Amino acid sequence: MNPIGVFGGTFDPIHYGHLRTAYELLRKLRLPEVRFLPCGTPPHREEPVADAQQRLAMVQMATAGQPGFIVDDRELHRAGPSYSVDTLVDLRAEYPSRSLCLIVGMDAFLGLPKWYQWRQVLELSHIVVAHRPGWRAPDLGPLGELLMDRGTGTGEDLHEARAGSIFIHAVTQLEISSTGLRTLIAEGGDPRFLMPDGVRDVIEKSGCYRRPRETDTAT
Ligand code: ATP
DSSP states (O other): OOOEEEEEETTTTHHHHHHHHHHHHHHHHTSSSSEEESSBBBBSOOOOSOOHHHHHHHHHHTTTTTTTTTOOGGGGGGSBBBBBBHHHHHHHHHHHSSSSEEEEEHHHTTTTGSTTTTTHHHOEEEEEEOTTTTTOOSHHHHHHHHHHHESOOOHHHHHHOOOEEEEEEEEEOOOOHHHHHHHHHHTTTTTTTOOOOHHHHHHHHHHHOOOOHHHHOOO
16 A cells, blocks of 8 residues: 655744654654645644745755655645645545555644544544654543544554554654744754754744844834
8 A cells, every 4th residue: 555654744843853753653654755744824823933935945954865755845835724634635636545644743633623624534544643742642532432443553554554543653752842943043042953954054044933133123
């Protein structure tokens, strides 16, 4: 079934927490590829700080040279909120016979019932949940039920069917967040060693997370 890892995010900015997660899952699940999809307009949160082109440039820099890492900018060309289900419908039409594995962190998985048409997600793809520091798998409510029904401990299931299973996997815990990085940079800190140097260069050159000086905002 030649599974495709589908890793969507705001990537505002992309960091080693994202990259290490994608790499470990690529290896663990023997995925021929992981696609990074920067989202255009995130449906469940405020607008990103860096613009779409800056976030795309950062994702390109971060993934360059890693076999199996692919950048897919389709969500940036779509008007309106970037719903994951629309992306999966698109990918399913393009790759009718391949397994799709939607990669999410545990925090994102816990919000799944709030996603647009969330029950359709498992009709279109598997869900691979990467554990993040401080989050626990739910055992109650709609997600608890879903895990009882669709959870699997066998990575092979993701190769044998195109969609429908949930696989939870612990990845090396790197407590890095984009929010923390934006704050660090706005306060004049250096994100070195938390993200690839190429990403840091894009941030430095564009000044996208620099806090505006009072003189810049004065009327
Ligand atoms: P923010 O702090 O702005 O909310 P973020 O760091 O969580 O951003 P996103 O682009 O929103 O980054 O995340 C994309 C995906 O990556 C989500 O599924 C999220 O759970 C996962 N993710 C983010 N940070 C990490 C991390 N440190 N380790 C593993 N997964 C992560």
